[in-house]
Amino acid sequence: xxxxxxxxxxxxxxxxxxxxxxxxxxxxxxxxxxxxxxxxxxxxxxxxxxxxxxxxxxxxxxxxxxxxxxxxxxxxxxxxxxxxxxxxxxxxxxxxxxxxxxxxxxxxxxxxxxxxxxxxxxxxxxxxxxxxxxxxxxxxxxxxxxxxxxxxxxxxxxxxxxxxxxxxxxxxxxxxxxxxxxxxxxxxxxxxxxxxxxxxxxxxxxxxxxxxxxxxxxxxxxxxxxxxxxxxxxxxxxxxxxxxxxxxxxxxxxxxxxxxxxxxxxxxxxxxxxxxxxxxxxxxxxxxxxxxxxxxxxxxxxxxxxxxxxxxxxxxxxxxxxxxxxxxxxxxxxxxxxxxxxxxxxxxxxxxxxxxxxxxxxxxxxxxxxxxxxxxxxxxxxxxxxxxxxxxxxxxxxxxxxxxxxxxxxxxxxxx
Numbered sequence: 001x002x003x004x005x006x007x008x009x010x011x012x013x014x015x016x017x018x019x020x021x022x023x024x025x026x027x028x029x030x031x032x033x034x035x036x037x038x039x040x041x042x043x044x045x046x047x048x049x050x051x052x053x054x055x056x057x058x059x060x061x062x063x064x065x066x067x068x069x070x071x072x073x074x075x076x077x078x079x080x081x082x083x084x085x086x087x088x089x090x091x092x093x094x095x096x097x098x099x100x101x102x103x104x105x106x107x108x109x110x111x112x113x114x115x116x117x118x119x120x121x122x123x124x125x126x127x128x129x130x131x132x133x134x135x136x137x138x139x140x141x142x143x144x145x146x147x148x149x150x151x152x153x154x155x156x157x158x159x160x161x162x163x164x165x166x167x168x169x170x171x172x173x174x175x176x177x178x179x180x181x182x183x184x185x186x187x188x189x190x191x192x193x194x195x196x197x198x199x200x201x202x203x204x205x206x207x208x209x210x211x212x213x214x215x216x217x218x219x220x221x222x223x224x225x226x227x228x229x230x231x232x233x234x235x236x237x238x239x240x241x242x243x244x245x246x247x248x249x250x251x252x253x254x255x256x257x258x259x260x261x262x263x264x265x266x267x268x269x270x271x272x273x274x275x276x277x278x279x280x281x282x283x284x285x286x287x288x289x290x291x292x293x294x295x296x297x298x299x300x301x302x303x304x305x306x307x308x309x310x311x312x313x314x315x316x317x318x319x320x321x322x323x324x325x326x327x328x329x330x331x332x333x334x335x336x337x338x339x340x341x342x343x344x345x346x347x348x349x350x351x352x353x354x355x356x357x358x359x360x361x362x363x364x365x366x367x368x369x370x371x372x373x374x375x376x377x378x379x380x381x382x383x384x385x386x387x388x389x390x391x392x393x394x395x396x397x398x399x400x401x402x403x404x405x406x407x408x409x410x411x412x413x414x415x416x
Contacts, residue, residue: 081197
């Protein structure tokens with residue numbers, strides 16, 4: 001009993017954020033561990049000369065890296081606030097481009113390096129900087145830890161290495177006006193608080209903060225805006241595309257929250273298991289100290305997967321069809337074409353409100369007891385004979401569709 005009380009206190013300190021940089025301790029040892037993510041494989045080839053990044057221009061080389069990492073170029077989002085490692089290059093006339101898949105994130109500023117995050121099954125997100133080189137100079141890549149983790153491992157990322165989206169009030173040069181505050185954005189954030197510091201192409205029926213700069217002496221207010229092209233605002237020839245797609249932004253904001261929840265739960269489970277082995281090496285499987293924690297984490301993860309508390313899109317949004325096609329074809333569908341990646345874009349983002357992230361590498365790499373608990377909770381909600389408290393917005397036909405899709409496309413979900 002004393003041992004488990006000690007373990008509970010230790011975990012409580014970690015959960016409360018009183019123990020700093022716990023990811024550098026056993027069993028994760030984030031900075032010292034050798035990652036096995038996709039960008040590390042690419043990095044090794046670039047640095048030893050077995051892989052050369054082709055292309056005469058930065059845009060061509062960016063496209064090649066994105067294709068190599070299986071990140072759709074159509075996902076391009078442009079952010080002009082100085083909220084990145086390469087702030088000296090970012091401005092409203094030279095924004096940073098972001099690209100995202102379910103397994104990777106990339107950033108590129110014209111005149112600078114390419115930033116890449118890909119998933120490792122134990123470490124979670126692994127951060128890299130790629131100097132793209134040019135026809136005369138050799139490309140180079142390096143893993144980055146402390147510099148990136150100073151922002152990407154804070155309370156905004158649930159106190160583990162992670163990803164995030166922030167809405168800020170940027171001035172005419174792109175500097176965040178902190179006097180007006182900022183917002184950490186996820187799927188529950190009202191659109192009126194989103195997209196400050198971002199260009200947003202497409203249409204939205206609700207007011208938002210994008211496409212504008214602000215002054216310190218004004219009271220910022222959201223506005224309804226429709227911007228179809230960035231021609232005239234930036235030099236679009238310096239980017240693979242001329243868009244900063246609203247639908248891609250909505251997907252990113254949902255995905256970052258899910259990714260961080262999965263990473264944090266995975267870290268907690270692995271730490272608990274490691275401590276359990278240290279303190280009680282002879283324990284039986286039935287004495288799993290993480291069981292109660294896993295159940296709690298599973299419920300929170302399922303809330304995010306099923307878009308509980310997601311903000312309304314009002315009368316809907318319209319975005320780049322090329323992105324929507326590129327996104328949807330990445331994920332499996334049933335024999336009759338039903339999919340978790342089918343957009344709705346009316347009052348909700350997807351027709352079937354269960355996240356495509358169940359097909360991601362981070363979901364696949366969850367510790368088995370945690371994944372089992374998440375899938376069990378999904379079945380509990382989706383297969384319930386009546387309305388489930390907290391999920392009243394998921395009417396029976398939608399829950400049935402989602403359950404059918406998961407049975408047909410996610411073997412681990414099963415049919416029980």
